[in-house]
């Protein structure tokens with residue numbers, strides 16, 4: 310069973326194209342109370358129902374060798390259509406490509422799609438978009454499918 314623990318929410322750099330307010334949130338994912346993943350999410354008020362995600366998978370020990378084995382995968386969650394779509398992205402498409410102490414840099418789309426646990430990454434991403442209350446609140450305030 311997947312559960313989330315919501316972490317920091319903050320206002321970040323406004324949209325590069327139009328200056329609309331942009332937010333980022335992070336949180337922790339547990340599977341049966343064990344550390345399972347970390348997520349990073351970003352959205353702009355000008356892009357209804359469109360969330361940029363990064364999912365970082367374990368191991369979650371704090372030794373350096375374990376950290377080096379973590380994977381950071383970028384995904385776009387597009388809720389502008391009736392059936393929500395998750396698409397794995399390349400680092401150049403993601404705001405979450407910055408180096409960080411949490412994990413090595415984001416893997417390419419091609420590498421992500423070949424990971425043995427990519428289905429679990431999609432599963433986690435579904436939970437993040439549906440269960441994180443900050444993301445849910447944003448999606449609820451947006452008109453359905455009105456992107457312009």
Ligand SMILES: [Zn+2]
Nearest residue numbers: 324326327355
């Ligand atoms: Zn914009």
